[in-house]
Amino acid sequence: METAAIILAAGAGTRMKSKKPKVVHEVLGRPLVRWVVEAAKGAGADRVVTVVGHQRDQVIPLVEEDTTVVVQQAQRGTADAVLAAKEALADFEGAVMVLSGDSPLIRPETIAEMAALREEHNAAVIVLTMELENPFGYGRIVRDGAGEVARIVEQKDATPEEAAITECNSGFYCFDARDLFSALEQVDSNNAQGEFYLTDVLAIARAAGRPVLAYKTSESAQCLGVNSRGQLAEATAVMQKRINDAHMAAGVTMWSPETTFIGPEVTIAQDVELLPSVILMGSTSIGEDSVIGPNTRLTDTVVGCGCTVDETVAVEAQIDDGATCGPRAYLRPAAHLCEGAKAGTHVEIKKSTVGKGSKVPHLSYIGDTTIGEGVNIGAGSITCNYDGVNKHATVIEDGAFVGSDTMMVAPVTIGAGALVGAGSTITKDVAPGALALARAKQQQMEGWVAAHPIQKKK
Template sequence: MPSLPARRDPFARAGGGWVATVTVAGVVLAAGKGTRFRSDLAKVLHPAAGRTILRWVLEALRPLELDRVVVVVGHQGEAVAAEAEAAGLPGLRTVRQDEQNGTGHALRAAVDSGALQGAETVLVLPGDVPLLTAAPLRALLDAHDGHGTLLTTELDDPTGYGRVLRDAGGVRAIVEERDATEEQRGVREVGVSIYAFAHKALAEALHRLSTDNAQGEEYLTDVVEIMAPAGVGAILIEPGEVAGVNDRVQLADAGGVLRRRILERLMRDGVTVVDPATTYVAPEVTVGPDAVLLPGTHLEGATSVGAGATVGPGARLVDTTVEDGASVTYSVLLGARVGPGAKVGPFAYLRPGARLERGAKVGTFVEVKGSVIGEDSKVPHLSYIGDTTIGRGANVGAATVTVNYDGFEKHQTVIGDGARIGSDTMLVAPVSVGADAYTGAGSVITKDVPEGSLAVERGEQRVIEGYAERKRKRMAGDDAAV
């Protein structure tokens, strides 16, 4: 075996955090298809609690500030590589495993590619452990002193996992279940596919792997047996820290754990979550103190909720900002901004570019797109506001529509400060209504309305006496003819 580098602590405190003191490279094995998912989508690209499985794994590596991270891709390699690169980890590279021939073969692809050149220690982990955090990885690297160290756990039901075999000198092998004897299958300690290896020793061991096993593949677990004579260490951790995801049932379970972690963090930071069982918050979402999330709330993407705001019940917000003291009830908001103290809902739909200023209100069955609702202005009921700028203190009556599309282009509508738009007004853009101007209910406004004036456009009402009786007689005659 090659000689080992001198023992050094791999992490040291600096500026309140941890920094690597030896050259450590991470390798994430993400080449598999995940056949038990029964999906056309690669397993590591399935979402859990607002991130893909792979992204959760990469985020667990971020606090370690590794010198390099290599993601081994195979099935749907371009898509997996794109997702890995989107994480933005410094020094991240992808390596393709052209032939999926086992986990050992996948790791050998990374080593043989030269992407790990210069690394003293190689941290290896699978791409399908979304519950993983930095803590056990840091503990593993801190304990690593030799050719190899692995994380293990004990399971009441270890079915499907490789069993860890020990002797007086420590770990001597990991045997995959298909290759295990009945006695070995009774072992409850299992490997979790997370290792720290000395780079040089790993490179040598990988080239000694064979496919002489039940699956005809190069097992990464066999590296442990190859290195065992030189000493292989192990750290036993709790099962929940490293649970893998092999099917959609386990994916749902993992998503539930991740969601609970997010909500507990928010609650400890001063956010009220009335019913965690029905509240979904993505990991990038920020929520201010004393905000209240009511049942059925979904906060996704880069959403931000300010201090003292209330969201829900039954609200979905995506890439939306809700400022301090605002409220959103039974509504869908996509790429919108709700100003301080503004109110949305119930049953409103705010599309990208919708912006409510301080104290504004958008009410029941109102849709807003690409528009500004000015400070203290109101659109209370049954309206469509598109490509519109509304000033301060205006009121838009029920069933108002800004007619912004002529079949070829979108046009702008401007409603001035203090204007009053009568119910069932059609504002045919491009058009403006001046400050403090009025439109009569039922009007179709096609020309600009000057400041302080009233615009009314209606057909003259006709009253036809006796119409109902004549109608009944005519209908009765038609029925008799049949």
């Protein structure tokens, strides 16, 4: 049977105290709503509908590419939000998952198990429930004398006896499509909040003689909804541990999992070692036997095998096999360290290739530059790539040696095997194999200090 998912992402999230809608906030670099979309797809949903509302201009770009977007014009409750998806699923017959867009920890396996259970029992609805020591704020699962689910009562509508129930509604459901949209037409707003509750569908379905079942999870954390900055931190910690545990089980060493943060799209090979305070985000990938950290943040960066990346920030960079980087290096977009190359201490590289075995050991800026193989760049050297209007390229060919404190004013080429003396400002091309010196003449005046005593400050 086909499965569709409706993701509720219309709420304001006022407790977040933010200019952004809550589903746009991120856990490990991925927006909350995208976690839920990916879970639905991972569970095998054939169609996904996202219901947006509050500040939808910020939410729609996150989901429009791979889900059908519908708008809840006014936030009148969860039943009204689901009803907004009716037209988008007008031709659909099957199971409809209703998922909370602010609950990023839901597992695809759980969604799939709910769908299988609903089909097995031909139920009108399966509600995912959880046991909580402190159930305050959650809807309570009220069962009848036979132990069957009778209804869900919200916190504000609960009697003292109902409020004492510890089995709670997670906000995740699997419905029969026909039962769902038929029951939604009967939901009213006769409750403490004056809203149309999706939970009322359970009692309506039961009154119609249709099976209403609960699927109780043993992992209540996956049902955590993010409604505050504190809950965002809680969700991040849970997902951080979940991802880190998976990588360690696959052969990655982490000195300090508590200070290691890895995004959901990162790939890491076996025998990689992650030192403390490492952040890996976006589409970053790490090859075998590389050591990353400490104090390193890589975003959308490819690291080869056997690399050492120490105290480095890299964004959209490429580090090939055996290359070394850091400590305290900055690789900006389109920086490429070829095999065995080195970017050392306090080195910044932008839109440049450092050839095989070449070294930029320390205190240098390399921008818009192509460096060949076996090149050495002395300390304090800069490729001056910007004239105030345009960027210009520098080429340093194989085997060249650039002395310390050299300014290379682009556009300029330093030929293969050339030597540039320390302290030079190079404004013209240097021929292959040549020695280039561009310094002011040193002058010396004997006895000048004695004749002009320097007044020292006290």
